[in-house]
Amino acid sequence: MENAAILLCAEMRWGKNDYCSRYCCLSGTKSARELQERFPDANVYVLYENLRTLGVHEDLYKEAQRMGVRFIKYSFDEMPKVSYTNGLKLNVKDQLLNIDLEIPLDMLVLSEGGVPTEGADELAKKLRVPCSSGGFFQEAHVKLAPVDTSNEGIYIAGGVQYPKDVADAVAQGSAAAARALTIISRDALEVGGIVSHIDPELCAACLTCVRLCPYGAIAINEDDVAETNIAKCRGCGICATECPAKAIELRHFEDDQIIPMVEQYLLEVKNGG
Ligand code: SF4
Ligand code: SF4
Incomplete structure (x- = not known):
C-alpha cells in the first residue's frame, strides 16, 4: 500500500x-x-x-x-x-x-462519529427521560447533575448520554453507580412535601392524570381509582390542573390556599394597591 x-x-x-x-x-x-x-x-x-x-x-x-x-x-x-x-x-x-x-x-x-442506538427514543419514552436534539438521553443539569435525569432514580452513563471515550464512560459509570447507591443504601426514602393528592371519593378513573403525568407517578389502584406514587411525583401540578373531576390537589398548593391569595391580589389591584 x-x-x-x-x-x-x-x-x-x-x-x-x-x-x-x-x-x-x-x-x-x-x-x-x-x-x-x-x-x-x-x-x-x-x-x-x-x-x-x-x-x-x-x-x-x-x-x-x-x-x-x-x-x-x-x-x-x-x-x-x-x-x-x-x-x-x-x-x-x-x-x-x-x-x-x-x-x-x-x-x-x-x-x-457516534449516533444514538436504534430504539433509544422508544426506551427514553418508556423511562420518561427527555432526549437532547441529537437523540441522546438528556442529563438533568450539565454541571450540577451530570448523571441524573429529570426522572428521579434514573441515572445515565456512557454513550447513551453522548458519544465519549472509554475513560470518560468509566468515570461517568462510577458516578452513576454512586448516585444509585445513595438510594438503594437507605431503608426508607424521604420525599418532597409538594406532591399530588387524589381524593378517591371524587376520582372517576378517567385516566387523564395517568396519561398526562410526565413522571409516570399515577396509576389506577386495586380500588379502581387513581393513586399517586409520592416517591415518583415531582410536584409539577399538571395532573391537578387537568383532572376533570377536580379530584387532585397539590399539597401546600391546595385550592383553599391558592384561591384566597389570588382573590386578595385581585382586590388589591382593583383598589389600586
Ligand atoms: S384525572 Fe381525576 S378523575 Fe381522572 S383518573 Fe385522574 S384523579 Fe381520577
Ligand atoms: S404533580 Fe406532576 S409529577 Fe406529581 S403526579 Fe401530578 S403530574 Fe405527576
Whole structure:
C-alpha cells in the first residue's frame, strides 16, 4: 500500500449530526499511526476540519506526526472530493497552505462519529427521560447533575448520554453507580412535601392524570381509582390542573390556599394597591 487517507468528521458536525463525537479524532489518528507503523514507506494522510485530541491524547497526535503521518485541514465549505478513474483519487484544498491537492489513494477510511442506538427514543419514552436534539438521553443539569435525569432514580452513563471515550464512560459509570447507591443504601426514602393528592371519593378513573403525568407517578389502584406514587411525583401540578373531576390537589398548593391569595391580589389591584 502506498497512499491511505482517513477522513475525520465524516457525517459529523454538519448536516444531520451537527455535534462532535469526541472520540473519532482519537480513533482516526490512532488508526493513522497504526497504518504508518505497518507501512513505514506509505503516505498516510489524516483530513481534519478541526482536530480534537483532548487532554493527554495530544501525545497520540504528536506521535503520529513524528512518525510521518500528514495532517491536512479541510473546510466544510469546500469538502474533499473522491472520484474513481483508473483508481481512487482524492481532491482536497489544504486550508492552511491554501493549495489544491490531488492524491491517488489505495485506501480511504471514513471516521464516523457516534449516533444514538436504534430504539433509544422508544426506551427514553418508556423511562420518561427527555432526549437532547441529537437523540441522546438528556442529563438533568450539565454541571450540577451530570448523571441524573429529570426522572428521579434514573441515572445515565456512557454513550447513551453522548458519544465519549472509554475513560470518560468509566468515570461517568462510577458516578452513576454512586448516585444509585445513595438510594438503594437507605431503608426508607424521604420525599418532597409538594406532591399530588387524589381524593378517591371524587376520582372517576378517567385516566387523564395517568396519561398526562410526565413522571409516570399515577396509576389506577386495586380500588379502581387513581393513586399517586409520592416517591415518583415531582410536584409539577399538571395532573391537578387537568383532572376533570377536580379530584387532585397539590399539597401546600391546595385550592383553599391558592384561591384566597389570588382573590386578595385581585382586590388589591382593583383598589389600586
Ligand atoms: S384525572 Fe381525576 S378523575 Fe381522572 S383518573 Fe385522574 S384523579 Fe381520577
Ligand atoms: S404533580 Fe406532576 S409529577 Fe406529581 S403526579 Fe401530578 S403530574 Fe405527576
